[in-house]
Amino acid sequence: xQEIKFHGRGGQGVVTASQMLGLAYFKxxxxxxxxxxxxxxxxxxxxxxxxxxxxxxxxxxxEIKNPNQLIIFDASLVDPDEIRKQVVPGTKIxxxxxxxxxxxxxxxxxxxxxxxxxxxxxxxxxxxxxxTTILGAYCRLFESLSVNKVIxxxxxxxxxxxxxxxxxxxxxNNRVTLIKGRR
Amino acid sequence: xxKFITGNHAVAEAxxxxxxxxxAAYPITPQTPIxxxxxxxxxxxxxxxIMMRTESEHSAMAACLSASLAGxxxxxxxxxxxxxxxxxMLHFASGCRAPxxxxxxxxxxxxxxxxxxxxxxxxxxxxxxxxxxxxxxNQEVFxxxxxxxxxxxxxxxxxxxxxxxxxxxxxxxxxxxxxxxxTDRFLxxxxxxxxxxxxxxxxxxxxxxxxxxxxxxxxxYEAMSxxxxxxxxxxxDFGDHFGRNYGLxxxxxxxxxxxxxxxxxxxxxxxxxxxxxxxEKGHRVGLVKIRVFRPFPTRILRxxxxxxxxxxxxxxxxxxxxxxxxxxxxxxALVNSEKPHxxxxxxxxxxxxxxxxxxxxxxxxxxxSRERVSDEPIWMMEKx
Numbered sequence: 145x146q147e148i149k150f151h152g153r154g155g156q157g158v159v160t161a162s163q164m165l166g167l168a169y170f171k172x173x174x175x176x177x178x179x180x181x182x183x184x185x186x187x188x189x190x191x192x193x194x195x196x197x198x199x200x201x202x203x204x205x206x207e208i209k210n211p212n213q214l215i216i217f218d219a220s221l222v223d224p225d226e227i228r229k230q231v232v233p234g235t236k237i238x239x240x241x242x243x244x245x246x247x248x249x250x251x252x253x254x255x256x257x258x259x260x261x262x263x264x265x266x267x268x269x270x271x272x273x274x275x276t277t278i279l280g281a282y283c284r285l286f287e288s289l290s291v292n293k294v295i296x297x298x299x300x301x302x303x304x305x306x307x308x309x310x311x312x313x314x315x316x317n318n319r320v321t322l323i324k325g326r327r
Numbered sequence: 328x329x330k331f332i333t334g335n336h337a338v339a340e341a342x343x344x345x346x347x348x349x350x351a352a353y354p355i356t357p358q359t360p361i362x363x364x365x366x367x368x369x370x371x372x373x374x375x376x377i378m379m380r381t382e383s384e385h386s387a388m389a390a391c392l393s394a395s396l397a398g399x400x401x402x403x404x405x406x407x408x409x410x411x412x413x414x415x416m417l418h419f420a421s422g423c424r425a426p427x428x429x430x431x432x433x434x435x436x437x438x439x440x441x442x443x444x445x446x447x448x449x450x451x452x453x454x455x456x457x458x459x460x461x462x463x464x465n466q467e468v469f470x471x472x473x474x475x476x477x478x479x480x481x482x483x484x485x486x487x488x489x490x491x492x493x494x495x496x497x498x499x500x501x502x503x504x505x506x507x508x509x510t511d512r513f514l515x516x517x518x519x520x521x522x523x524x525x526x527x528x529x530x531x532x533x534x535x536x537x538x539x540x541x542x543x544x545x546x547x548y549e550a551m552s553x554x555x556x557x558x559x560x561x562x563x564d565f566g567d568h569f570g571r572n573y574g575l576x577x578x579x580x581x582x583x584x585x586x587x588x589x590x591x592x593x594x595x596x597x598x599x600x601x602x603x604x605x606x607e608k609g610h611r612v613g614l615v616k617i618r619v620f621r622p623f624p625t626r627i628l629r630x631x632x633x634x635x636x637x638x639x640x641x642x643x644x645x646x647x648x649x650x651x652x653x654x655x656x657x658x659x660a661l662v663n664s665e666k667p668h669x670x671x672x673x674x675x676x677x678x679x680x681x682x683x684x685x686x687x688x689x690x691x692x693x694x695x696s697r698e699r700v701s702d703e704p705i706w707m708m709e710k711x
Binding site: 202 | 597
C-alpha cells in the first residue's frame with residue numbers, strides 16, 4: 145500500500161492535489177483513500193493532506209503516521225530530523241524549491257525529486273497554485289502513474305485555467321531533477 | 328457506476344437518488360458539504376426536490392416534520408450543536424410518527440469547541456424515538472440512507488443515519504452508485520399518510536388525556552420493536568437488489584473465540600485489520616459490530632455472544648458519570664443471559680483522536696490478560 149503525505153500552505157492547492165492524485169489513481173483502477181487535516185482555513189497556514197492507494201479496498205480509518213511517499217510544497221516546512229522520524233526506509237521525497245540547499249543535502253540518503261514548481265506555475269499565470277506542476281513531477285519521481293491519467297484527473301477537477309494546468313503537469317514532469325539516495 | 332467521493336457527498340448522492348422532495352437544513356461543520364452539494368444540484372436544476380434554507384436546525388426539523396405529515400419524503404442533515412438544538416423537534420417527529428430521514432455527522436459537542444468525531448451528540452438523542460444506524464465507511468453510509476427511507480416509511484418512525492466527522496464525512500473513497508432506475512425498483516414512490524388536508528384544516532397533535540397519551544406511547548413502542556424485523560427485511564432486500572447488506576449486527580470470527588471485541592462505526596473497519604493480525608498471532612478474538620443502536624438488537628447480541636466468555640467494548644463516546652454508552656447498553660442486553668459475561672469498557676478516539684490497529688491490539692491484549700473486570704471504563708488516551 146502506498147501512503148502519501150502532502151505538506152504545504154493554505155492557498156497552494158495542497159488538498160486539491162491529494163484529491164486529484166487520488167482521482168488519477170482511481171481512474172487507473174486503483175483504490176485510493178484521501179483526507180486532509182486543517183483547522184482554521186487560512187492562506188499561508190500549514191496544511192497536511194494524505195492519500196492511501198492500494199489494489200484492494202482499504203479498511204483503515206485512521207491517520208497515516210509513517211508515509212512512504214512525501215510531497216513538500218514549501219521547503220521552509222522541511223525539518224530533516226522530523227522527516228527522518230516519520231517516514232519508512234526507502235521513502236522518496238518530492239520538494240518544491242528553487243535551489244539546492246542545506247536541507248536537501250541533509251536528506252541525501254533518500255531519493256529526492258526537486259522541482260521549481262513556484263516558478264513554473266508563476267510563468268503559466270497560475271499564481272501560488274502549484275499543485276498541478278507538483279503532480280507532473282510526481283509521475284516522474286514515483287513512476288507509478290502515467291502523466292495522462294493525472295491530466296485526465298486535473299481536467300475533471302480544476303475549476304479554471306484548464307489548459308494552463310495541463311501544461312503545468314507536463315512542465316513539472318519534464319523539469320523535475322532526480323537525485324538518487326546515497327544508500 | 329463507481330465514484331470517488333467523500334462520505335458527505337455519498338449522503339447527498341443517496342438523497343437525490345431517493346427522489347427526496349424536500350430538504351430543509353441549516354449548515355454546520357462537518358455536515359455542510361451535504362447541504363452545499365444538494366444546493367448546487369438544486370441551483371443547476373438537478374435535484375428534483377426543493378431546498379428550504381431555514382434559520383436554525385430547530386426550524387429545519389419543524390419543516391421536515393410538517394412536510395412529512397403532508398405525505399412528502401423529507402430529509403435533513405446536521406451535527407453536534409445543530410442536533411442538540413433540534414432536540415425538542417426530534418421528539419415531536421417521532422411522536423407524530425413522521426418518517427423523516429436525517430444524516431447526523433458525529434461531531435464533538437462544546438465545550439470545548441472542536442470539529443472532530445465523537446458519538447456523544449447522536450447518542451444524546453437516544454430517547455427521542457428515532458431509529459439510529461451507525462456506519463463504518465462511505466459505501467455503508469450511502470446504502471443506509473437509501474435503506475433508511477424504506478425503513479422509516481415502513482414503520483412510520485424517523486430514522487437517523489450516523490456517520491463520523493472526518494473519518495467518513497471528509498474521507499474520499501470509491502463507492503458504487505447505482506442508476507436511478509435500479510434505486511427506483513428498490514425504493515418505490517413515497518406513500519405515507521397525508522395528514523394535512525388544505526380543504527379540511529385540522530390539528531395533527533392535539534392535547535390528549537393521560538390514558539390516550541399512554542396508548543400513543545404504547546403504539547410507538549410497538550412500532551419501534553417491529554422496526555427490528557423491518558430493518559432486517561429491508562436490508563435483505565437491499566442485498567438482493569445491490570449485492571451488499573449489513574445486518575443489525577455483524578459477527579466476525581466468533582467461533583471458538585475467548586474474547587469478542589465489540590465496536591461501532593469506523594473503529595470497526597480499522598478493527599477488521601487489527602483482528603486479522605491478532606488471529607495470525609494466535610489470539611482467540613472475534614469482532615462484533617453493532618450497526619443498529621435504536622431499536623437495540625438485544626436478542627441477536629445475546630445469541631451471538633452467548634458462547635463467548637469475555638467481551639471488550641471499544642468506543643468513541645462517553646456518558647459522564649457512567650461509561651461508554653454502547654457498553655452500558657450491551658451490559659443491559661446481556662444481564663439476563665444464562666451464563667454471566669465479563670464485559671470491559673474501553674474509551675478511545677474521543678474528540679476524533681486516532682484509533683489505529685496498534686491501539687486496538689493493545690485493547691485486545693489487555694482484555695485477554697486481565698484478571699478482574701473493572702466497572703470503570705479504561706481510557707486509551709493519546710499522549711499530548
